[in-house]
Structures are given as structure tokens and as C-alpha cells.
Amino acid sequence: MDLESMYQEVILDHYRSPHGKGELDPFDAEVFHVNPTCGDEVTLRVKLSDDADPLVEGLGHVGQGCSISQASASVLFDQVNGQPLSEAMPIVDEFSMLMYSATSDVDIATLDDEKLGDAIAFEGVAKYPARIKCALLSWMAFREAVETAQASKTN
Amino acid sequence: MDLESMYQEVILDHYRSPHGKGELDPFDAEVFHVNPTCGDEVTLRVKLSDDADPLVEGLGHVGQGCSISQASASVLFDQVNGQPLSEAMPIVDEFSMLMYSATSDVDIATLDDEKLGDAIAFEGVAKYPARIKCALLSWMAFREAVETAQASKTN
Amino acid sequence: MAEDLALKFKEQFPLLERTVRGGKPLIYLDSGATSQKPTVVLDAERAFYEQHNSAVHRGAHQLAEEATDAYESARATIAGFIGATPGELVFTKNATESLNLVAYAFLNSTLETERGLEVDPRFVLRPGDEIVVTEMEHHANLIPWQELAAKTGATLRWFGLTDDGRLDMSNLNDLINEKTKVVSVVHQSNILGTINPVTDIAKRAHEVGALMVVDACQSVPHIPVDVKALGADFIAWSGHKMYGPMGIGCLWGRTELLKVMPPFITGGSMIKKVTMESSTYADPPQRFEAGVPMAAQAVGLAQAVDFINELGIENLAAHEHELTGYALDKLNVMPGIRIIGPTENVDRGAAISFEVDGVHAHDIGQVLDDAGVAVRVGHHCAAPACQRYGVTATVRASFAGYNTKADVDALVAAIKRAQEFFGVAGDSVEGATDGS
């Protein structure tokens, strides 16, 4: 049944007890993203280490949204928190590719299961165009937060 | 044939040698009307007598336009010049009704042939909606010129 | 209209025969967003293209005559539907453009005064002047006024909402006062379903010399609207919500006002005389219809009006009212459901918004969709109303003439299933995702 392909058990688990939820402090960058179709919002903060290849030392997200957006923020936390950016950013890329797999010619077989971890459960979401933005909301916010944090460090 | 019903001989005659063409001077009112669909223009001047029922003492029209508009200005001159307004204005009404006879429920039989004179020849034009404005151009200008002249006299 | 009549009505809409999500019959409860189109409307539009297609108001040949005649007859039919005359009806691409047209008339008049031109003072806004809207406006009837206020320095004020989803009329006379230049109010809220007392508001607006605009997107398609009875100065709505084609909207305005309004979009077919230095403008409605218009869509919309008239808008309204009552009765007693908007079937139209405890509207929508029930979820382009009621999103079921009580039953069953799926209903099953 279609519904179960979207609402995988692992997604509902993340939704019910999300990881990384809360206001991170101190932090290097805070970004605010809105999903304009529904009005849902996420405020996401990151803290990066000062290493040459900075570590994601902290990530916190608050906001409201549907199960998919809440679960994906939780999975984002699991996959990137504590990782060096050199590893974290490719995971974001992989996840984006996964989300566009149903609507572009990305071949799902080429994606890296290990990098994706629980995020692979979102494969079913990719079949519902209106929900892709839900899944990507916090991930896009994370990408911008990292860029902002890096820019502020080099200035 | 349709064409001949529009371009009656009498219309073409008026077109070739129009009556009332020229700049009237002195005059009580001058109006400028444009047919916006084609850009053609008429400048029309009238002079009214000071009688209780003023006479159209003079009428002059200049401008450019198609055969229909030129001919109808000429017929206008013939029908109203020298007439008291009490007679001239009903002729304008009759002519308007004639022009809308094909597209409204005006019954042509009820129109007054005597008032219309040569203007009756425009019956065929009424069947071509795009040409109705051509035929009415100077007649509408005349109506406004009379109103303007009367307003200026009472002030 | 009895259930079997509604079913007969429905048969005229080819799309409603289709299935979704793996063979489930479609239950279309999203007519508030856009209605489906009956075959006669599609046929009329096509017949125009196949027989009379031509640019209107622009040619001397027979096709141009026919196209112009079709377009202007459509205008007369549509104007007649709201008790208006053709010269008062302007065609736009949608209600959003109609409302912007009015807002820009204020902006452009104000800019013209500043250049020393003479304009009608009713359309001039200065700092200190006030614009009044409501907290339940669709963005289409809010943002143009926000922009106008920002550009002219006027102040935007608004009616608040009561807890039961109505306009708070208690401060009517304070809100609309001598400083008010324009009041713009939605006739029927697309999110709450509330039908507002626009006639009373128009009366007050006119008392203080303000102009009254009505966003009738959700009323003209569903209930009898008569321009004289309404007492407004402008009425805006869209064709696509009333069984008509996409790409056409309407603006009715009082002739006397249209006459003094500067144009909005400028170009061909809206002019009198043009030179390189300057131009003069045609009379309304042409002044507001620059460019080749959507003639085929006008013809389609006129056919939609004829289609409605055949059944009678009163009968459609009665049917939708009954359906709304039936749905309210069911939803009012469902555990875990909170209706956002009037819960009583009084002064309300056929759109019902609700939240489901513990589940985001979009997740409810997904489960409903899976059952073939098409609703809209989100802020419905009325974010401030959501904010007022402390929700970011609602689920909205909205009805049209082709809906039946069976559709409402399907909705209720699907909501129950969603509650079960997410484990939030009183009688929910554990481990909902295992399916059932």
C-alpha cells in the first residue's frame, strides 16, 4: 500500500521522538526557512569547530511541520551531527538526490546507503512531489546555515 | 451580393462629393471624435441660432476616414443643416436606431423614412458591426457638439 | 436538490469519473480551490476556437466580427448573472488581477495628483488615510492593500475575528471612520466558510465616503449575488471556481467609478489616440483590457453561467447548504476534530476547515488522498486567519453542486482512518503503521 511506503515505521519513530530538537546555544549561524506551500517553518542553528575540516559540533532545530518534515530534521541531526563537513555535505547531496529520484533521472542504486542511514526511509516520500519540500526543509536550512557559519568565520 | 447592400450607389456618391465638408467659421462648438478601432477622426463644428428652438445654422466637418464615415457625415449635413433642433435631434435618434437595427430588436419598419432621407441607404452597413462606428462617427460628434453649444449658450 | 439530482449533475463533469491512487473513485472536495468543468463548458470553448477564433475588437473580417460578438455576448451573460450591465464588467485573468486593478487605481491616481494632474479625490491616498480589510482575507485581498498602504503612506486596518469564526463587528464605527478611503472585504471566507455582512459594511463605508470592494470569489459561484442588493462599489471573482475555464477573472465596478479610474495594464485596444509623446484612453471596460483578451475563456465562462442558470443558483445554494449542514453535524461530534470557522450552519458557505488533534493537516491530507478524497491542506492563502486561530495549517473540505452526502460520508470515514493510522483517535489501534 502506498501510504506505508511513505510513512515507514522509522519515519514515524523519528517523528514521535525527534533528535536534535531544541535551541542550540552557543551557535555560529541561525537560519529560518519556510515551506511556502504550507507555511511550516524551521529555525535551525549550527555550530562548527575551528578545524581545517570543521566538525558539526552542534545542530538544533525548532519549528512546526508535518510528520515528514519533523522526522527528516531528526534524521538530519543523526546523520550530520558530529561529522566533519567533508562528510556531512555529501550526505546532504545524497539526500537531495534521493528526494529527486522519482522526478529526475537519478538512479537510486547509485546512492550510498551508508551515508544515508535512516534517511533511506524517505525514498517513498520522493514519489509525492508535494512532500519533497517537507523532507528537504531542514536539510536546505542546514546547508545554508553551514554556508553562513563558514562565511562569518572567514570574515 | 452583400457588398452592394453596404456600398449603395447613394453612399458612394456622397463619399465622392461630400456635403458640409470644411471648417465652419464662426461656430458655437467644436468637437473632435475618434473611431478608436481604426484611428479615423472627425472634427465637427456647429452653429446654432438663438431661437427658442434653435436652428442648425451651420455644420462643418473635416477629418479622414473610410467611405462609410465620409458618406455618413455628408448625409448628416443634408438631413440636419438648417433644421430646428426639435427636428434634427429625432433624426439622429432614428439614424442610431437604424444602425443598431441588425444587432438589437429595433424594427426597421417603425423608422421614419422621411426623416432619414438618404440615410436609409446605410441599412446595409448595420449588418457589419465593425462598420457601425464608421457610420455613427460624425452623428455622435454632432450630438455632442449640439450639447456643448447649448451648454455654452446658457452659461 | 436531492441526492439523485446531484448525481445527475455530477455526470456532466468528465473528470469526476476518474479514479486516483490505484483505482479509488475520486471524491473531489477541493472546489474552493478550483471547480471541475462540465462538458458543455469545454465544448463551448472548443467551438469558439474551431469556428470563430480571431482577435476581438481588431478586425473587419467575418471571423473578427464573430469573435467580437461572442466575446461581448459573453460579457452580457456574465454581467447579467450578478444583475449588472455589460459596460460595468471588466475581464481580467483572475480575481487576483481584478483586486490589483482596483488597488493600482488608487496608486496611479495618487501618483497623478502628485504630478499635479486632476484625478478623482476618492482614489487618492495620503498618510493618515485608512484602508480597511479583515483578518480573514485571502492573500489576494490583503497583499495588494498592504502594498498600497506602504506605497502611499496610508494605514492598513482590519476587522478582527471572533472565536467562533465571525467578523468582529463590535468596532465597526471606529474601524470605518472619516479617514477611511477604501474597505475591502471577502464575501465568503475561503478558509472559514463564513459569509460576511458585506451589505452592512458597505453601508457604513458609504456613510463615511469610502469605497467598498468585495472579494466574491467564494460567493458568486455558490450563492445568488446581486450587485444592487450588495451595495458594493467593486466586486471581484474568478471564472475557474464557477465551472468556468482557467485564465479568466471578473471585476464589476460602478460605471461612474470605472470612468474616473486610470488604467492599470496599458497597451493595445485600451486607447483612444496614441502619439509617441502621449496617449489618451478608451472608456471602460476597454480601458482595463489591454492586449488580446481571453475571448475563448469568456465564452466558456458565459456557458458556465448558462449551465448554472439551468439549475438555478438558488437550488445550487440550497443543495450546498444542506450538504454543509450534513457535514457539520458529523464533524462537530467527531472526537479529536476542531472546526476552524463557524460550527453552526448559519451565514456560512460550503467550505469547512478543521484540524485533527495530534496530526498535521498535511498528514491528514495524505491519508485522505490515499483514500481518493481530495481536500486542500495548508493555510489556504489566508495565513493571518490561521495565525488568529493558532494553527499553521488546516484541512479544508469544500463542496460544489456535484458533491453528495456520500462524499461527506467518505470524508468522515477517511478522517477516522487517518486518526487510526497516526494512533490519535479515541478508538485508535496501536502501531498504526502496521496497516489494517
Next chain:
Amino acid sequence: MAEDLALKFKEQFPLLERTVRGGKPLIYLDSGATSQKPTVVLDAERAFYEQHNSAVHRGAHQLAEEATDAYESARATIAGFIGATPGELVFTKNATESLNLVAYAFLNSTLETERGLEVDPRFVLRPGDEIVVTEMEHHANLIPWQELAAKTGATLRWFGLTDDGRLDMSNLNDLINEKTKVVSVVHQSNILGTINPVTDIAKRAHEVGALMVVDACQSVPHIPVDVKALGADFIAWSGHKMYGPMGIGCLWGRTELLKVMPPFITGGSMIKKVTMESSTYADPPQRFEAGVPMAAQAVGLAQAVDFINELGIENLAAHEHELTGYALDKLNVMPGIRIIGPTENVDRGAAISFEVDGVHAHDIGQVLDDAGVAVRVGHHCAAPACQRYGVTATVRASFAGYNTKADVDALVAAIKRAQEFFGVAGDSVEGATDGS
């Protein structure tokens, strides 16, 4: 494309089979005003309504998904046709709205600066700044700039025309100078047929930091247009002139520019966040598409693009070029005919305007219509070009892919008959009105 191929092409247009004025076969020479629609386009639009109709970008259900997908795929197809990416293409109701959208971006930016907001300085106009157009503009690309100049205090300047119907490029560097902020030029004149050197003009505009707008209404449907080769910043055109539905227009803009432009029409679906106090706007192209868009028309237009692509726009262009040459050869030698526009088949498209000595254009049009030949007469919404050439009206024959040399022959024969009818041809009969 040989004559028989054109006839095969023509078979796909149901309207072209009809007769007019008492059984005369229709010779449609008015595609410059609007083109006819092939069956595939009508089918595509209808299929959208019958299978996927729903408000786009607004729902979570399957129909909304399908409609959104159809709309966005249409955007990609149409953008691809001019070598652009989908994000650069804004849908409007017609080219007139597209051009106004750009002009209002200047006005709104200018008003925002005056309020102290930060805006892109390229869109700000002050007294002393200059706007450049040409004397052959369609009113749609003239009046918005006249209005903008009047509102901002900027000066409107224009390219003059040479006696043979071309842009007078001799003062290019004076006309477009450091004060110039925007240049807007028609690609192919709808009245003269002239194809203008827009690439050269764009180069000069960019040299002085001005933005370059191209009115491509008469080029995109007829000749290959590639946004990169053209070098413009904005390109506007209409769907209805390229075998597509009425009610849809396009604006292509460079992403970088669309991003910094304030919105024009505001409302739903173009926002990021809305409160009663203020709102923020979505990224382009959504920012410029407030309200429920004309999705069915977008789908129809995309189908029109596929239809053109099947034959190849180069082949269509070659066919129309040949036809134009054939017509010019005949008209150039006809007694009493004066072509208004280039008489040589070089840098000119498939629209030929002419006057007939001694007979008003409208009277010629009437006789042509009586023979089944549909042309346009009048100022063609390009009054200044008429003034330049000392005429109030011209007769215009304009071609599309479905026209044939036989159509040109019919045109020539009908003109002769008109000359005879009005007794103006060298070989005219006396007493023309007696008929023959």
C-alpha cells in the same frame, strides 16, 4: 516547405476548413493578430481539464500533483523553445501584461527607493534618466513606457524610421547613452514586418549599463529565437499568436534580474510569509504569478511548441520567408499599391502592410472579406508608425505556416477586385457599384 506540405500542415487546423460570407472558402491572412489552433493543442487543453484539472501549487492530492506537474512541465517545454531554463520563464495573460510587468518593476522599485528601501539601482528611474523605444512599437510596448516616464519623470526617446521601413540606426550611440536606463524594442514589427537588429541594440544598451527588453510577439512564433544569441535581458511574447490558446503570455527574464525585481500583481502563491502587517515574497518565477494561473493554457501552449518543433521552426521560417517573397514580388508591381515597410525580402517577416491609392484601408478590407480573404485593417496598434508614414490605416496581410501561395494569389485577385469596385485601378471598370 513545399506547397503540398503547407496544405498538409493546414489540415490540422479545423477552423481553416470553414467558409465565410455565403460559402466562400476562408483565406486567413490575419495570423499577425492571432493564429489559428491545431487540433492537438485543443486536445491537450481539453485533456488537462478532463483528467488533471486542479489548482496548481496548492494541494496535496493526486490531481493537484498532476496539475502542478503538467504546469511546470509546460514551463520547461516553452522555456526550452527559446533556449532558456524554466526558472526564467514567467507566465502572464498576454505579452501586454509581460511588458507591463517589466515597466512596473521600474515604477515599484523607484517608489521603494523613495521610501528609503534598498532596491537594485538598475530599476530606479529619476528625472534625467532615459527610456528608449522605437517609432514602430506596438502600443503594448509604447504606452507602458510612456506611463513609466510620466510617473518617474524620466524622458522617453525613440529610434526614428527610415523611408524604407527600417529603424534609423544612424544615431544609435547618441540615442542610447549614459543616461539610458532601459531600451525596449520590437523584434519584428507587427505593422511593417521589419526585423530589427536587436542584438546590436542590446550590445549598445549593455555598454551603457541599460537593460534591454525585446517585444518578441511577432518573432518567437515565426523565426528561431535563442535567448543567448539575442543578448536581451527580457523577452515578452504571447501564446495565442503561436498556435497556442488565448489567455497566456510569457516573459523571459535573466534570473539575476527577476530575483531583484519587486512583484507586480500580488496575492496568493507568490508569497513566502504573510502576516497582517507585512509579507515577504517568493522567488521567481512564482513571485510574478499571483493567483490561480492559467494551467490549462500553459499545457496547450506547450503542446503548440511541440507541434512547431515537429516541423521545425527553421522550416516554418523558411516557408513563411518564401511566401513573403512571393507576395512582395506581386504587390511591388501592382499599380496603385504602396507597401508600408520594407519592400525587399531581407530582414523582414511575414507581415505586409500596404495602402491602395484612393481607397481607405477599411473599404479594401471589406471587399477582401467579401471574397473570403481575412486581413486586418487599421493602425494595427502601432499608430505612431502610421503617422510616420502619413497614413491613418493600412491593410495588412500576415502569414503563418498554414498559408500557401494560392492564398497570396487570392489576396492579389481580391485587391484587384476592390480597386475595380471603387474605380481606382488603371484597368478599372466604370460605375463599379453596378457590380460585375
